[in-house]
Structures are given as C-alpha cells and as structure tokens.
Amino acid sequence: MEIIKKTGIVLYANLYTKVAFVLYPDDTRYKARVRVRSVLCGKTCKRCPHGPYIYIQWREKGKLKEKYFRAVSKEEKQGGSFEKII
Numbered sequence: 001m002e003i004i005k006k007t008g009i010v011l012y013a014n015l016y017t018k019v020a021f022v023l024y025p026d027d028t029r030y031k032a033r034v035r036v037r038s039v040l041c042g043k044t045c046k047r048c049p050h051g052p053y054i055y056i057q058w059r060e061k062g063k064l065k066e067k068y069f070r071a072v073s074k075e076e077k078q079g080g081s082f083e084k085i086i
C-alpha cells in the first residue's frame with residue numbers, strides 16, 4: 001500500500017491490486033480505484049503524451065472525484081511492472 005498525503009486528504013493505493021481508498025481528517029473514508037493514463041497538454045508540444053500518471057478516482061455524494069497520485073516511474077515502465085499497474 002502506498003500512501004500520499006494531500007491537503008485535507010490522504011490517498012492509499014495498492015497499485016497492483018488496484019485497491020485504493022481516500023481518507024478525510026474526520027475519518028470519512030471512500031473506496032476508490034486506481035487509474036493510469038497519459039496526458040496530452042497542447043497542440044504545439046513535441047513531447048506529448050506525458051506520463052503515464054497514476055490517479056485515484058472515487059465517487060463522493062454522486063460526484064466523480066479524482067486526485068493525482070504520482071507518475072509511473074522509469075523502473076516501472078522499463079521493468080514491466082507498468083503493465084501490471086494498467
């Protein structure tokens with residue numbers, strides 16, 4: 001389980017089982033899922049696509065929420081574990 005603290009929220013994620021959850025300071029907890037995707041930033045960029053990046057996504061009162069978790073590391077990309085994340 002990897003843990004990343006954001007302002008007002010803590011994200012927990014197992015990137016291989018894709019089990020994730022979100023914890024608020026008042027102990028409210030939401031089950032979440034791990035999403036991995038690359039991002040296109042603009043028409044003139046020659047380095048697109050960027051990433052891949054890992055996001056944590058969950059539903060809160062019917063609304064879909066998402067937070068950036070971290071980038072997929074070079075080792076994960078090269079070592080083949082990136083495929084497991086997807």
Ligand SMILES: [Zn+2]
Binds near residue numbers: 040041042045046
């Ligand atoms: Zn770009």
